[in-house]
Every structure is written in structure tokens, then in C-alpha cells.
Amino acid sequence: MTVESTAARKPRRSSKRVSAAKKPQSSEPQLVQLLTPEGERVEHPEYESYVSDLSAESLRGLYRDMVLTRRFDAEATALQRQGELGLWASLLGQEAAQIGSGRALRDDDYVFPTYREHGVAWCRGVDPTNLLGMFRGVNHGGWDPTVNNFHLYTIVIGSQTLHATGYAMGVAKDGADSAVIAYFGDGASSQGDVAESFTFSAVYNAPVVFFCQNNQWAISEPTEKQTRVPLYQRAQGFGFPGVRVDGNDVLACLAVTRWALERARRGEGPTLVEAFTYRMGAHTTSDDPTKYRHDDERAAWEAKDPILRLRTYLENEILDKGEVEGFFASLEEESDQLAKRVREAVRAMPDPDDMAMFDHVYADGHALVDEERAQFAAYQASFAEEGK
Template sequence: MTVESTAAARKPRRSSGTKRAGAKTASQPKASEPQLVQLLTPEGERVKNDEYDGFVADITPESLRGLYRDMVLTRRFDAEATSLQRQGELGLWASLLGQEAAQIGSGRALRDDDYVFPTYREHGVAWCRGVDPTNLLGMFRGVNHGGWDPKTNNFHLYTIVIGSQTLHAAGYAMGVAKDGADSAVIAYFGDGASSQGDVAEAFTFSAVYNAPVVFFCQNNQWAISEPTEKQMRVPLYQRAQGFGFPGVRVDGNDVLACLAVTRAALERARTGQGPMLVEAFTYRMGAHTTSDDPTKYRADEEREAWEAKDPILRLRAYLERESAADEAFFAALEKESEALGRRVREAVRAMPDPDHMAIFDHVYADGHALVDEERAQFAAYEASFSDSGAGAVEEGK
């Protein structure tokens, strides 16, 4: 099976009697038609855009192949992680299937000195920041609390608490401005998180303090089982206006458009013009996480319509149309993706179990009497199992 067909291969079926949750009703007001920045159509044809073309003027055929490689390998890693969870090797996994263009496009727009605050789904951005894919899996296997040093790649640890990373990003960006640095900060979150109070507070502080931060929202249409029409009455990017900074909606399945728009937003932040909201209009092809069953709340027809806009197939069509890649390139990349899958499998299964007592380490910098007491109680509890086992063996003799 090719990497590009991964999405098509995963088509969970829904019974014909299931009604899509959150259908629009006649009483809901219609929002004005939103703008959408697009440089590549779903058919892989180049579209001219006077405002953003200049931000991808340096893109060469080699650059395009690099973006394609990034998306293919990210999807392969994600598929392997999903399979590992189904095999009991991971406790949970949040797939990015369908969102590769949004993450790779924005991730490749960053400079080394920019700082990233992700959620728990930014596997493609992590790839762009040089974080080894296997390091993303330790937390989901339960062997660590995050397998990388944020300072090494300017990529913060994954954040599970919905929306809280936007406040972290706002505060960090305010510090960047105070230090007089010319770098930028980017915060990733989803359409569901945009309804959190933390996000509104982050918008407020960033606007008031003119913080150099880009808020990058991947609107994948579903906050678990709630559609966007149950979350907001206006296009998401228009919310920025109420906080005093601009917003823009970009085709989240168009890697070139995501690259251009994010570059523009980051440049704006670096030059002292303050925050900006980027809404990447995309789609979550798979489940919210591996504990979710999307067939219970969305229609097959909706998913199939978005699969026709697959970001990887779109860029491949453009590469072939422009003769920027040949079959040898695609074949070599397929082999590379399979090698990545094997490396991820082997690395996960080789991860050592953590020291059970380590849970008590580093809770407080200087120790704490209550933690010491809890450590002793847990040690006695664990010892009771080895004692009972030894007793059972003795009785068996």
C-alpha cells in the first residue's frame, strides 16, 4: 500500500440510519462568505495571489520535493503510531491524518530562533523542528513526560490541557519583545480550543502588549464530536478583529499557501506589528484520538469530499504537472517511508520501562515531607507484591 493511499484505506463505515450531529438549522444566521488564501487547487493547479505569491517566490523544484517528502514521511510516522496503539504498544494517539499541509507549510516557515508551542497533534511541526519522531511516542507509551529538551529545538513539550499553550505562547512572546529580540512565537491549537477562555485571554494580552506571536488554528471542522457550526457563528479567523489584530483564513490542505501565509504572519510579528491569527481550513480525516469513533457523529460523504482534497495528492499532482519529480523520486521516497515505519516500531518496542519510583522525583526542587511519605508508602505497596510472590513459591515447595 502506498503512503498516499493511507487515507483512502481508512474508511470507517457508518450505518445508514445514523444522522450527522450538529446539522445547521434554518434559524441559524448565515455568516458572510469568508475569504480563503489558496495557491494550489485540489487538482494541483497553481493559483496566482498578488498578496502572498512573493512569500514563496524562492520555492524551487527541490523545495517542492522537500515539502512533499516532509508530508509523506509525517503521514507514514503517524500511521505507524496509530497501528502501534491498536496493537497495545501505546496508550493513546492523536492522528494528524489530513492536516499534513497545514503543519509542514507552517513549520517550514519558521526560523531556527522562533519558538513553538504545540498541542498534542503537531507531529509534522515537530518533524520540521528536528525532533526525532520516536521521541514523540514516549509520553503516549507512558515511559516519560515528554521525550525531548524544548530548548534544543525551540519546540515546547506537547500540551494536553486544551488551549493553555496559547497563554504560554503569549507570555513567552511578551518576554521576547521585552528582550528586544527579533524572533517570533507561534502557538498551535484547534477550532475546539478556540472556545476556551485561555485562548481569549491569550488574544487579549498579546494584542494589548503587541506581542510577536502568531496564533495558528487548525480548523479541522470537528472539536471531537462537535462541528464548527456548534462552536461559532462567524468564520473563526474573523474573531481576531474583536481583539484588535488581523486574521486570515488559508486553505489548510495547500502546503504552499500555508507556507506563504505563515511566513507573512511571522514577518509581521518580527517587525513589531503584533499578533495575527491564521486559520488553516482543513479536515481531520481520522478520529480525534484512537479512543474516538467518528462514525457516530459525522457522515461518510463529508469525509470522502475532503479526501478528494488530500494535501499530499494535491502536491503530487502539481509536481507531476510541472515535471518537478519523476517516478524514481516517488519510489525512493516510498522505500524511505517504510524504513521510517520500521525504525519507529523497533524504537517503541525497545523503550525501557520507567523506574516506578521516578514519579516522585522533581516534584519539588528541594524535596517535600508529604512527597517523601507518599514515596515510602508506594515503595511498601510495591514490596508487598514481591513478598507475596516469594511466599507463594515457598508454599509450593
């Protein structure tokens, strides 16, 4: 199994960079971009300095992060199809948005994710196998949020933005210079919780970054049915800045998120970052996107693949000819090892106690819960009787 597309491209080594201000106008939305879909490095007058420290090793690291995250995601999808997971929410196509923003964070920053931030979890050092327990039904989240400053996955749409805002207000009152980041999607941006978060964070000048991954589809609902203006412009009405970034450009996502986090740490309040990207797969494994979108739409976005564009840049501008083959081959082997570890870990997870879900509903017990427990026990016992 390959970790990403290996479409042949002719090397074109050149140190030239195109100024973003001189790029020809197109029908594409105006956004911050540092790496074009063709793998060409461009400069941006405002955000260039935020990635000026990146070495060749750092760039290889960003590529490795995206490739391994995609392989883990593909393996989890396959495990669900094989009946090992009850559900899976894929991040396919959103690797640059997650890895770029995730690598912009400091250790003391705090993250409030949704249920799709597998790449951010990777950046925070959360073991990928821990993400799968909830989707297998064996726990409510297999990690301690205080160890990596990465909160448990949030299934309720948009509620984590309120949690992030409250936490950020607390950080400010404590006098800390750390920042908070909240992830959500374009669909969640229509939730009242998100609007309330914007209001409170602006009024209290909370050090929080709202990172919206606009992947164009809220399950089957397109973005144009949710808003009349680009999502990042909503921030203006609440009194803080918003910026739209190319969500398939890992360098731009890194730069813009660094800028927003530094604003927060300096006490300048919240920022809304809209990462303009695309959900290449289904909303979850229970969804069928062929029912509501066309194949040519996905094909157009495949040409903007975040991993392929960074690979092209590495091959043409960063890696020496002698190290190209070895680097990609080694990464392929590492991805195979990761996939094997994930499969083994999932299949080794113990089944939870069927009756445990009744134990902690009420501290002192409840007659209705006792009745439901007895009914469920009888239901479970009926299968054993049928098997005799």
C-alpha cells in the same frame, strides 16, 4: 504499505496559472489558496510573493515532508492498536497545515505545540521517536525544548497560547527580532486561555502568531456549535488581523505563515491564522468518529487530500518525465525505513520505574504520598503473588 494515494491522473503540463481573483465563486468558505484540490496552481495578489522563491527542489522537499510525516503517523497509530502505545493523536489530513507553517519558521523562532503537531516537530528537527515516549508512558516528553526551539507537547487544551504570549512578550523586551507561534485547534478556541492570550498579545503588541488548525471537530463537537462567525474573524474584536487559509494547501499555509511571522518580527503584533482543514481520522485512538459524523463527509475531504494535490502538481508541472517514477519510488523506500526505525525504537524503550511517580510530588515528602506509595506497591505485588 503505500505512503499515500496513487490514483492515476493524466499529465497536463502547462505553465498557465489562474488568478485567484478570477476563480469562479463557490459555496466554499473564502480562503487563501495557491494550489487547488485538483493540483492546479493559482496566484494570489497578496501572498504570491511569499512563495516566489520556491524551487523545484523546495517543492519536492515539502512533498517529502508531508509523505514521511503521514507514514510516521500511520505507524504510530498501528503501534497503539498493537498495544505498544497507550494513546495516539493522529494528524491525518492536516499535513499541509503543519508542514507549510513549520517550514515558514526560522531557527530562532519558538514553537508552542499542542499534542498533535507531529509535522511541525518534524520541521524543527525533533526525532520522531522522541514524540512517542510520552504516549508509551516512559517520559513526559523526550526532547530538550531549547535545542530545537520546540516546546514539549501540551495536553491541557489551550494553555500553550498563554505560554506563547508570555514568551513573545519576553522576546520583545529582549529586543530580539524572532517570532513565536502557538498551535491550537478549533475546540481550544473556545477556551478562556485563548481569549486571554488574544487580549494580552494585542495590548502588549507581542510578536506571536496564533495558528488555529480548524479540523471541523472538537472531538465530537462540530465547529458550528462553537462559533457563529468564522474563527479567523475573532481576531478583529481583539484588535489584530486574522486570515483564513486553505489548510490542505501547503503552499498557501507556507505563504500566509511567512507573512504573519514577518509582521511579528517587524513589531506589528499578533496575527490569527485559521487553517481550514479536516481531521481525517479519530480525535485520538480512544475515539470512534463513526458515532458522530458521516462517511460521505470524510469522502468529500479525501478529494482535497493535501498530499495528492501536491503530487499532481509535481507530476504535471515540476518533475521531468524521466524522474517521476524514481522520485516517488525512492520516497516510498525512505518511508519504509522510517517506519521500521520507529517500530524498533518504540519496542526498545525501557519500562519506567513503577514507583518513580511518587518520588517528586513534594520536595520534602508527604505522609499521604507515602501511604499511596505503600498501597500501590502492595497492589503491584499482588500480581506477582497471583502468578506463583
